[in-house]
Amino acid sequence: xxxxxxxxxxxxxxxxxxxxxxxxxxxxxxxxxxxxxxxxxxxxxxxxxxxxxxxxxxxxxxxxxxxxxxxxxxxxxxxxxxxxxxxxxxxxxxxxxxxxxxxxxxxxxxxxxxxxxxxxxxxxxxxxxxxxxxxxxxxxxxxxxxxxxxxxxxxxxxxxxxxxxxxxxxxxxxxxxxxxxxxxxxxxxxxxxxxxxxxxxxxxxxxxxxxxxxxxxxxxxx
Amino acid sequence: xxxxxxxxxxxxxxxxxxxxxxxxxxxxxxxxxxxxxxxxxxxxxxxxxxxxxxxxxxxxxxxxxxxxxxxxxxxxxxxxxxxxxxxxxxxxxxxxxxxxxxxxxxxxxxxxxxxxxxxxxxxxxxxxxxxxxxxxxxxxxxxxxxxxxxxxxxxxxxxxxxxxxxxxxxxxxxxxxxxxxxxxxxxxxxxxxxxxxxxxxxxxxxxxxxxxxxxxxxxxxxxxxxxxxxxxxxxxxxxxxxxxxxxxxxxxxxxx
Numbered sequence: 001x002x003x004x005x006x007x008x009x010x011x012x013x014x015x016x017x018x019x020x021x022x023x024x025x026x027x028x029x030x031x032x033x034x035x036x037x038x039x040x041x042x043x044x045x046x047x048x049x050x051x052x053x054x055x056x057x058x059x060x061x062x063x064x065x066x067x068x069x070x071x072x073x074x075x076x077x078x079x080x081x082x083x084x085x086x087x088x089x090x091x092x093x094x095x096x097x098x099x100x101x102x103x104x105x106x107x108x109x110x111x112x113x114x115x116x117x118x119x120x121x122x123x124x125x126x127x128x129x130x131x132x133x134x135x136x137x138x139x140x141x142x143x144x145x146x147x148x149x150x151x152x153x154x155x156x157x158x159x160x161x162x163x164x165x166x167x168x169x170x171x172x173x174x175x176x177x178x179x180x181x182x183x184x185x186x187x188x189x190x191x192x193x194x195x196x197x198x199x200x201x202x203x204x205x206x207x208x209x210x211x212x213x214x215x216x217x218x219x220x221x222x
Numbered sequence: 223x224x225x226x227x228x229x230x231x232x233x234x235x236x237x238x239x240x241x242x243x244x245x246x247x248x249x250x251x252x253x254x255x256x257x258x259x260x261x262x263x264x265x266x267x268x269x270x271x272x273x274x275x276x277x278x279x280x281x282x283x284x285x286x287x288x289x290x291x292x293x294x295x296x297x298x299x300x301x302x303x304x305x306x307x308x309x310x311x312x313x314x315x316x317x318x319x320x321x322x323x324x325x326x327x328x329x330x331x332x333x334x335x336x337x338x339x340x341x342x343x344x345x346x347x348x349x350x351x352x353x354x355x356x357x358x359x360x361x362x363x364x365x366x367x368x369x370x371x372x373x374x375x376x377x378x379x380x381x382x383x384x385x386x387x388x389x390x391x392x393x394x395x396x397x398x399x400x401x402x403x404x405x406x407x408x409x410x411x412x413x414x415x416x417x418x419x420x421x422x423x424x425x426x427x428x429x430x431x432x433x434x435x436x437x438x439x440x441x442x443x444x445x446x447x448x449x450x451x452x453x454x455x456x457x458x459x460x461x462x463x464x465x466x467x468x469x470x471x472x473x474x475x476x477x478x
Contacts, residue, residue, distance in 0.1 A: 094266075094267050097265070097267065098265070118456065125456075143266075158312040158315075158316075158359070160369065166266075182471060183471050184471050184474070188470060189467055191267045191269055192269055193457065193458050193459040196462065209458040210458055
């Protein structure tokens with residue numbers, strides 16, 4: 001071979017497949033009591049297991065009734081579960097970063113609402129039809145008294161992914177505020193995008209950028 | 223999560239200076255840096271400075287690549303997915319991954335990690351024999367051979383203390399940094415399908431090699447596009463999202 005082959009062209013991102021995040025947590029609106037108990041549990045892994053089990057139960061139902069009407073989009077169905085186990089408030093303020101406190105309260109609320117929609121949609125897009133992912137939970141790592149890192153390994157479609165969750169103790173229990181897939185933190189990734197937007201155009205620029213993403217997606221999926 | 227703090231042995235004077243400087247800045251700044259977190263704990267998602275002196279050019283190539291992926295690579299990936307059943311695709315992905323064993327072996331040896339080099343060798347032997355020439359990744363069911371961290375010349379350079387250097391977007395290949403670009407350029411020659419030795423085999427035809435290399439690119443295209451699309455769909459600034467995602471991924475990979 002006299003020229004460097006195309007073989008290596010695709011190695012750059014080869015390890016980062018986010019299909020992994022497919023297996024992330026969520027929950028079902030239809031399993032109230034054990035879930036509610038787990039949500040308040042003192043053990044962060046119990047919370048995460050409940051969240052993952054609830055999401056998988058929605059994304060990979062045991063059987064689908066033959067006469068059932070076409071289900072709502074997955075993002076809508078998993079939203080109640082994700083809202084129960086994620087702290088979208090904390091997740092959003094972490095993604096925006098140091099500028100958060102300079103943003104007016106109603107703009108903050110608008111950003112939380114938009115960003116929540118974006119994150120839930122991104123998350124539910126990762127679920128694909130097929131075999132249910134297998135998940136193993138490793139020992140939690142203490143970051144400080146109120147925060148834990150919960151590493152998990154996901155086996156999905158013949159591949160293995162490392163996905164870890166950051167959770168924080170909130171008044172209502174442990175809540176997820178970041179998801180890290182193969183070393184890439186979702187919150188840090190959004191921070192890198194929001195930070196320059198905020199420097200240039202303040203809260204309005206962040207709001208416009210998320211609105212554009214949501215509109216583009218809707219247009220592409222009509 | 224393994225952070226820098228968990229590797230005291232790797233602390234260099236450089237890092238200590240950087241840490242001290244950060245500390246001084248944090249101590250001297252009347253807290254807007256910390257204001258985003260509920261208490262006055264350090265900001266775990268602080269944006270790190272990125273070396274991207276060629277950002278203008280990088281963004282232009284990024285745009286070119288986006289068109290290339292959409293109009294050239296995507297039809298290829300779709301056609302391949304329509305023409306092949308999933309088990310065959312998985313098998314081929316495993317086969318070409320197994321073929322890259324020399325990259326991982328050399329990377330681990332150069333980095334001075336004999337245990338990982340032995341694990342990679344074990345994986346290669348098991349998958350090549352029991353796994354039918356690498357089509358099945360049977361090593362995943364052997365606990366000692368599961369989850370061996372990625373390795374190549376890039377990770378070896380990192381182990382020697384060489385930093386990533388400026389961020390680059392390469393035509394067609396995509397995001398990279400200077401250290402890993404040099405690493406990949408070397409890795410290519412470690413893939414057996416590129417070895418000149420095969421040219422001297424009886425009955426060799428140039429199209430054997432070209433065919434197998436083309437198959438490798440084609441079989442890798444669906445996964446590559448899936449990763450790329452996922453990133454782009456969720457991004458509010460695709461260039462920054464991919465740059466940050468790549469740098470985070472490589473930083474985590476070389477620390478493993």
